Amino acid sequence: MLIVKKFGGTSVGDKERIFNAAKRCMEDYKNGHDVVVVLSAMGKTTDVLLEQARDINPKASKRELDMLLTVGEQTSAALMAMALGSLGVPAISLNGFQVPMQTTAVYGSARLRRIGCERIRHELEARKIVVVTGFQGVNKYGDYTTLGRGGSDTTAVALAAVLHADTCEIFTDVDGVYTADPRIVKTARKLDEITYDEMLDLATAGAGVLHNRSVEMAKKYGVQLVVRSSLNDSPGTVVKEEVNVERMLISGVALDKKAARISVLGVKDEPGIAFRLFHLLAKRQINVDIILQSIGREGTKDISFTVDEEEADTVVELLEKNKENITAQSVQCKKDVAKLSIVGAGMMSNPGVAAKMFEALYSARININMISTSEIRVTVLVDEKDGEKAMNVCHEAFGLAE
Amino acid sequence: MLIVKKFGGTSVGDKERIFNAAKRCMEDYKNGHDVVVVLSAMGKTTDVLLEQARDINPKASKRELDMLLTVGEQTSAALMAMALGSLGVPAISLNGFQVPMQTTAVYGSARLRRIGCERIRHELEARKIVVVTGFQGVNKYGDYTTLGRGGSDTTAVALAAVLHADTCEIFTDVDGVYTADPRIVKTARKLDEITYDEMLDLATAGAGVLHNRSVEMAKKYGVQLVVRSSLNDSPGTVVKEEVNVERMLISGVALDKKAARISVLGVKDEPGIAFRLFHLLAKRQINVDIILQSIGREGTKDISFTVDEEEADTVVELLEKNKENITAQSVQCKKDVAKLSIVGAGMMSNPGVAAKMFEALYSARININMISTSEIRVTVLVDEKDGEKAMNVCHEAFGLAE
Numbered sequence: 001m002l003i004v005k006k007f008g009g010t011s012v013g014d015k016e017r018i019f020n021a022a023k024r025c026m027e028d029y030k031n032g033h034d035v036v037v038v039l040s041a042m043g044k045t046t047d048v049l050l051e052q053a054r055d056i057n058p059k060a061s062k063r064e065l066d067m068l069l070t071v072g073e074q075t076s077a078a079l080m081a082m083a084l085g086s087l088g089v090p091a092i093s094l095n096g097f098q099v100p101m102q103t104t105a106v107y108g109s110a111r112l113r114r115i116g117c118e119r120i121r122h123e124l125e126a127r128k129i130v131v132v133t134g135f136q137g138v139n140k141y142g143d144y145t146t147l148g149r150g151g152s153d154t155t156a157v158a159l160a161a162v163l164h165a166d167t168c169e170i171f172t173d174v175d176g177v178y179t180a181d182p183r184i185v186k187t188a189r190k191l192d193e194i195t196y197d198e199m200l201d202l203a204t205a206g207a208g209v210l211h212n213r214s215v216e217m218a219k220k221y222g223v224q225l226v227v228r229s230s231l232n233d234s235p236g237t238v239v240k241e242e243v244n245v246e247r248m249l250i251s252g253v254a255l256d257k258k259a260a261r262i263s264v265l266g267v268k269d270e271p272g273i274a275f276r277l278f279h280l281l282a283k284r285q286i287n288v289d290i291i292l293q294s295i296g297r298e299g300t301k302d303i304s305f306t307v308d309e310e311e312a313d314t315v316v317e318l319l320e321k322n323k324e325n326i327t328a329q330s331v332q333c334k335k336d337v338a339k340l341s342i343v344g345a346g347m348m349s350n351p352g353v354a355a356k357m358f359e360a361l362y363s364a365r366i367n368i369n370m371i372s373t374s375e376i377r378v379t380v381l382v383d384e385k386d387g388e389k390a391m392n393v394c395h396e397a398f399g400l401a402e
Numbered sequence: 403m404l405i406v407k408k409f410g411g412t413s414v415g416d417k418e419r420i421f422n423a424a425k426r427c428m429e430d431y432k433n434g435h436d437v438v439v440v441l442s443a444m445g446k447t448t449d450v451l452l453e454q455a456r457d458i459n460p461k462a463s464k465r466e467l468d469m470l471l472t473v474g475e476q477t478s479a480a481l482m483a484m485a486l487g488s489l490g491v492p493a494i495s496l497n498g499f500q501v502p503m504q505t506t507a508v509y510g511s512a513r514l515r516r517i518g519c520e521r522i523r524h525e526l527e528a529r530k531i532v533v534v535t536g537f538q539g540v541n542k543y544g545d546y547t548t549l550g551r552g553g554s555d556t557t558a559v560a561l562a563a564v565l566h567a568d569t570c571e572i573f574t575d576v577d578g579v580y581t582a583d584p585r586i587v588k589t590a591r592k593l594d595e596i597t598y599d600e601m602l603d604l605a606t607a608g609a610g611v612l613h614n615r616s617v618e619m620a621k622k623y624g625v626q627l628v629v630r631s632s633l634n635d636s637p638g639t640v641v642k643e644e645v646n647v648e649r650m651l652i653s654g655v656a657l658d659k660k661a662a663r664i665s666v667l668g669v670k671d672e673p674g675i676a677f678r679l680f681h682l683l684a685k686r687q688i689n690v691d692i693i694l695q696s697i698g699r700e701g702t703k704d705i706s707f708t709v710d711e712e713e714a715d716t717v718v719e720l721l722e723k724n725k726e727n728i729t730a731q732s733v734q735c736k737k738d739v740a741k742l743s744i745v746g747a748g749m750m751s752n753p754g755v756a757a758k759m760f761e762a763l764y765s766a767r768i769n770i771n772m773i774s775t776s777e778i779r780v781t782v783l784v785d786e787k788d789g790e791k792a793m794n795v796c797h798e799a800f801g802l803a804e
Binding site for chain 1: 421451455459460482499776
């Protein structure tokens, strides 16, 4: 078997954890498997490097930021190869240049274009464990690029795809994918299996286990993902196309407290206003989530939408600047809101799921600000103070508890 | 003009020093010059990384050590490019892969083979300051290599050579090359000029300002070196082929306290013994300095030589193991010794320099253990406790004081 194993920053945060991860790799190796390990930077390294850069130049070029950040994974990869070496397992570390992981030219949020397999295959044939730096690649100018958030997961899935790996294990600090965040919902239950689509909607809805880019890629190339704990031997959660067991109606509840609601009030009720508004945001690569349009007073309308809390100030500033262009009377921002989502493939063939959710929230006296739905997901915006309670009542209403 | 500027670890040790160095580069840039900057890793970064590696695997492979160490210069290079950016100067950082700095395959002590100039020239033509990682390169397998001690100086001189730079400035924490270490000899004087050969002998004799590999290369390719302080505007010391001023007899005194004397006693007085002995050391890449052979008792002889103090234990162990092969009766090691050297191109045409040195030491009641001379250098081995006094009396005897 060819196994790709990815360890996140906390899973290689110190010497003990590095050895712990190395031993997991050694087990598979000793059982005769080929092992490729993908690593993130150790612990908070990336944040520390970013802080260092900001201190020197708050507007540092993204090219130089990538040049700086890539040292994080190179450090953990080299140390991992040394740890494997000290366990008597031949290992070699390769960075974005050496694989090579060719990407688009965009610094800070590059996309993978082509991955060279020759060197990796050569080292695997020589019976080495190959340790690859996650998150990074090299563009056509021969410069380092980084893949943006969740980049190391994407590296692992992409490598699993091009190497036709039998499985891609994502090691993290939780046991797998849960029906809800166990820190908030005490009765949350670990799922044995989940479909790509459900995982995708959960990821988008704020469940931080996997980044949706990596799940999208896994779905596209049919890579079987396993989300496992780096701290114990629990089998984790398998993410794949179809799941075998009788489906629950809902597989999980996710809460995203980092949402902000922007309201653009009193815009003229004429065609093209919404286009102009969201085009402004799209040009700045700002992701907009739930959108709601309502009738205002005297031939005007109000447009509300949610964005990532971190981007809220930028959005307000941008809209204030373009107030005339979008014919707005005022722009408001509310940051103390949370997005609550229920996700489940079973939803498609069962009407009334949304109604059941609304009922549960109503019984708990929780007010719903906005609503958005997809085929297998219902998302509502609630006040941030109600978020955790809302998550618990939904979890209970759909019988997700252990 | 094309100027190569090299800053050592202490000269980029923190934010303030990075900006200080960046401003020196900006001055030349604003005066219309092309500037290439070569950097070492910040402060003690390399030591910290080595310690981290040792903690994980004391016998880590040299390939992985190089993979780890190269992050040091990449970090300082990226931060320097950001600092220049924040000063409004366009800059780009390039690592060993990107230049590329092609080296031999030996990890940990690679030699430069070929340097690609295309990318650097391209960036200089776009009026950018090019920041290059010192100390590192890439071998034919596409792996990182490091150049060993003094590697960043070598990188700077090599770049100056291939780019046909007008001058190569080595910034350090001293004002230039002194007639003696000012911490030991209070009256030491800064030299305005010095020849390659003198600098080479001073470097070999333990004056830590420049590594002899970089001086050798500068001499070979006729690169004019300037040793300057990164902390002030003092003009520093120019190192070149010929110096114009009327030559002093001696240009400097150097003291190396990190020497150890190894004595191999009672070896048979027959041909081939010395060859076998030093061949053993050469195979291990151990540098031997002063060698002395004397007649022992009953048809035997004693061979003494000096090595770097750090390698003394290895040497003793090696010789003890091969005692029979080299026909030695015993091996002794004395670590509390120091090498004192006087260096000066004027020596060649002035006999009696060595005698004058011995006289000065005799007057100060300092015992000489061993003697070695070259065309422009006299080195003696003294007890370590006498080292600093010996340096002072020689400095005075040759009238080097200010």
